Amino acid sequence: MAPPQRYAVLVEVRLRPGIADPQGATIERALPAIGIDGVSGVRAGKAFRFEIEADDEAAALARGTEVADRVLANPVIEEATVTVAGRVTV
Numbered sequence: 001m002a003p004p005q006r007y008a009v010l011v012e013v014r015l016r017p018g019i020a021d022p023q024g025a026t027i028e029r030a031l032p033a034i035g036i037d038g039v040s041g042v043r044a045g046k047a048f049r050f051e052i053e054a055d056d057e058a059a060a061l062a063r064g065t066e067v068a069d070r071v072l073a074n075p076v077i078e079e080a081t082v083t084v085a086g087r088v089t090v
Contacts, residue, residue, distance in 0.1 A: 004053040007060035008085040011068045014045035019077050048072055051088055060084045 015021050023044035031039050050067075054060035061084050068080035 002055075004055055006051045006053055006088040007057060007064075008088050009050055009052050009060060009064040009067075010083045010085055011048040011050075011064060011072055012045060012081045012083075013048070013068070013073045013078050014043055014080075016077055016079050046072075057084050057087075 021043050024042040027044065028039065028042035031037070031042075048068075052060045052063050052067075054063055061082060064082040064084065065080075068082050069075065073080040
C-alpha cells in the first residue's frame with residue numbers, strides 16, 4: 001500500500017440562512033459610500049486552510065469534514081463547506 005499523501009483542504013464557514021449577519025449587513029451598507037453599487041446579500045464568514053495526510057482525496061475530504069464539523073463550525077448557527085484542493089507536493 002502506498003504511503004499517505006498530503007492534501008490541501010479549504011473549509012469555508014458561514015452563518016446558516018436565516019441567522020442574522022450584522023457584519024455582512026454593515027459591509028453591505030458601507031459599499032455605496034465608497035462608490036460600489038449593486039452589491040447585495042453580503043454574508044461574512046471565515047476560511048481555514050490546512051493540510052491533511054490521507055490515503056486518497058475521498059479520505060482527505062472525510063477527515064476535513066470531521067475537523068469542520070467537530071472543531072471549526074458551530075452546527076447550531078453555522079454551516080461549513082469543505083473542499084480538497086489537491087495533493088501537496090514537496
